[in-house]
Amino acid sequence: MAATTSIAVECKDLSRTYSSRNVVGRRRDFVALQGLNLEIPKGAIFGLLGPNGAGKTTTVRILSTLLTPTSGTARVLGYDVETQARQVRRNTGFILGGERGLYGRITGEQNMRFFAALNHINPRDAKRRTAQLLDRVGLTEHARTPVENYSRGMTQRLHIARGLLTDPPVLFMDEPTIGIDPIGAQELRNYVPELAGEGKTILLTTHYMAEADMLCDTIAIIDRGELAAVGAPGEIKRRFSKLAIIEVIVNRPREQLEAELLKLDAVERVESAAEGPFQKLTISVTSGFDLREKVTEVVGAENIEDLVSRDPTLEEAYINILKR
Numbered sequence: 001m002a003a004t005t006s007i008a009v010e011c012k013d014l015s016r017t018y019s020s021r022n023v024v025g026r027r028r029d030f031v032a033l034q035g036l037n038l039e040i041p042k043g044a045i046f047g048l049l050g051p052n053g054a055g056k057t058t059t060v061r062i063l064s065t066l067l068t069p070t071s072g073t074a075r076v077l078g079y080d081v082e083t084q085a086r087q088v089r090r091n092t093g094f095i096l097g098g099e100r101g102l103y104g105r106i107t108g109e110q111n112m113r114f115f116a117a118l119n120h121i122n123p124r125d126a127k128r129r130t131a132q133l134l135d136r137v138g139l140t141e142h143a144r145t146p147v148e149n150y151s152r153g154m155t156q157r158l159h160i161a162r163g164l165l166t167d168p169p170v171l172f173m174d175e176p177t178i179g180i181d182p183i184g185a186q187e188l189r190n191y192v193p194e195l196a197g198e199g200k201t202i203l204l205t206t207h208y209m210a211e212a213d214m215l216c217d218t219i220a221i222i223d224r225g226e227l228a229a230v231g232a233p234g235e236i237k238r239r240f241s242k243l244a245i246i247e248v249i250v251n252r253p254r255e256q257l258e259a260e261l262l263k264l265d266a267v268e269r270v271e272s273a274a275e276g277p278f279q280k281l282t283i284s285v286t287s288g289f290d291l292r293e294k295v296t297e298v299v300g301a302e303n304i305e306d307l308v309s310r311d312p313t314l315e316e317a318y319i320n321i322l323k324r
Helices: 056-063 085-090 108-118 123-136 152-163 182-197 209-215 233-240 257-262 292-299 314-323
Strands: 007-021 027-041 045-049 071-076 092-096 170-174 201-205 218-223 226-231 243-250 267-275 278-286 304-310
Touching: 007 056, 007 201, 027 056, 027 201, 027 218, 027 226, 045 056, 045 182, 045 209, 056 071, 056 170, 056 201, 085 092, 092 152, 108 123, 108 152, 123 152, 152 182, 182 201, 182 209, 209 314, 218 233, 218 314, 226 233, 226 314, 233 314, 243 267, 243 292, 243 314, 257 267, 257 278, 257 292, 292 304
Parallel strands: 045 201, 045 218, 092 170, 170 201
Antiparallel strands: 007 027, 007 071, 218 226, 243 278, 243 304, 267 278
């Protein structure tokens, strides 16, 4: 089955409930995932988005065999994550964000050799593969430096190298850019399409909407354990952003502008921010209404440095989905 399926990852009615007991012994259940249905084709970059506690990490941990589902099924390349866990692990790599999953007191090279041994890679191949991957992520010069002395960006690059040790066809990336500087984050984002270009399937969880919009072919948004939306980023923006956006740069800021604009029919929200010496107003307008002239009247044509209309961002669509 794994050789012929065109689907890399499949979830059917996937659910996970955590149980605990309080101080008096009463059982409490928390539903982390409920009836999730997903299909990810081979070679896709698939984004899994949602607020904290929505079920993103639970989903990834089930797919990588670190957790078992309470009900439903999940398959990776046709292999069942419960009954064929060994085959799933052979075909997947797990790239974490932050400092989880690495050993700080040993070097980057030693970390790689250790994880190669855990994956039953023979020492000769482990040495060769370690050198190749450390070179690929730009860590050759730091191969013998203890990981505790790595910057966050270097640590994240080592995570990528570790995840690629077995050259897996499917990669799970759990918030890989969390906590790293913009340059390091951009470097990491550059790896994602490169890896997809090699035919790898990538499941990416992230809180960064711009990152998902930039990288992903398809995104799924989950909220409170349930699937809220799925589609290409552009499709999600069109379907769920019931607003248009007018952005105005004001050269003579004044506090009452927000309140004045909110009085206009079809204006849903106004956000104000300083942009150097100017005031930037982001005005959310119900779709179908063109308020540029009325906005100009309120602000004053002589007071407008720039005025543009644009489509909503993925972040704005995401907020609308979660507010439903």
